[in-house]
Amino acid sequence: MNPSTFTDAALDGLLRASAPEPVADAGFVARTMVAVDLAARSLPAIRRPAPVAPIVIARALVAERRRHDAQARLWRWAIAGVIVGMLLLVAAVALSPGGMTFRIAELPQWYALWPALAAGALWYAWQEFQAA
Amino acid sequence: MASDETESADWLARAREGDRHAFARLVRAHQSRVRLQLRRLTQGDAALADDLAQETFVQAWLHLNDFRGDARLATWLHRIALTRFLQHVRRPRLPLEWREPEAETANVPAHDPRAVEGLGRDVDRALQALSEIQRLAVVHCFHLDLTHAEAAQVLGLPLGTLKSHLDRAKIRLRELLDAWSPESAT
Numbered sequence: 001m002n003p004s005t006f007t008d009a010a011l012d013g014l015l016r017a018s019a020p021e022p023v024a025d026a027g028f029v030a031r032t033m034v035a036v037d038l039a040a041r042s043l044p045a046i047r048r049p050a051p052v053a054p055i056v057i058a059r060a061l062v063a064e065r066r067r068h069d070a071q072a073r074l075w076r077w078a079i080a081g082v083i084v085g086m087l088l089l090v091a092a093v094a095l096s097p098g099g100m101t102f103r104i105a106e107l108p109q110w111y112a113l114w115p116a117l118a119a120g121a122l123w124y125a126w127q128e129f130q131a132a
Numbered sequence: 133m134a135s136d137e138t139e140s141a142d143w144l145a146r147a148r149e150g151d152r153h154a155f156a157r158l159v160r161a162h163q164s165r166v167r168l169q170l171r172r173l174t175q176g177d178a179a180l181a182d183d184l185a186q187e188t189f190v191q192a193w194l195h196l197n198d199f200r201g202d203a204r205l206a207t208w209l210h211r212i213a214l215t216r217f218l219q220h221v222r223r224p225r226l227p228l229e230w231r232e233p234e235a236e237t238a239n240v241p242a243h244d245p246r247a248v249e250g251l252g253r254d255v256d257r258a259l260q261a262l263s264e265i266q267r268l269a270v271v272h273c274f275h276l277d278l279t280h281a282e283a284a285q286v287l288g289l290p291l292g293t294l295k296s297h298l299d300r301a302k303i304r305l306r307e308l309l310d311a312w313s314p315e316s317a318t
Binding site: 006008011012014015016017018019020022023024025028029031032033035036037039040043 | 152155156159160163164165167168171182185186187189190193194251252254255256270274275277302305306309310
């Protein structure tokens, strides 16, 4: 076979020149955009959170207020209990026939209180956790 | 050209924000090349090619935000079109094997090189003499005006493999279209 006289550039030019004519639109874009609209509509809508009704907001605020009031009441009763206890202690000591004698207990004797303090702290933390 | 690309980037940005008119402009700008590509892939079945082109643009609209912009939009669209075609014919990828076509299809008749209208027909017939992957390499590089790198990306081939297919295709085409060479015309 004789070697071809075609140069690379000539063949490239020939191939480019043989490219088909551009395809006319002929309604293609319009039909495609109808298909695009249909496809866009068939997509599942993005789930947005439902708008919250004012009455629901009001109920939530009332419930929050009640929780707050209950906690404040609990604190007031606790503080009142401590004060009353202290007063009773002072009164009992003052009225005792043998007079007042103060004696600080030895350190090991306080150890017995620690489980009670720990239990109280845990109970209080649990209440706070539930309220949150 | 630069202003076209700027304008196209503007349409793309607006289409990404949901502007369908901007997307319609992109479709108008790219429809011809995508339809030509699919007509080649479907062996000239214009109706099927148009259906696949429409699906290509619908897919492009639905996944417009996935387009990262590290390639030209045309390259991305051609890639979607090819994928859509392969899904249609239920093939996972293009055939990569070297396949010589039948001898009779390679027979390009003699012609008058001055007949310009005959060029397209003769090149078409010569392209039929190539293997499918060679034909697609030629079509994507010369008819769709993609760079070698872009054509490789569209066809899912390594760049070296694409160039190898192109070289083999050109050797064959040089033989088949020898009558169109400038030397023959003189």
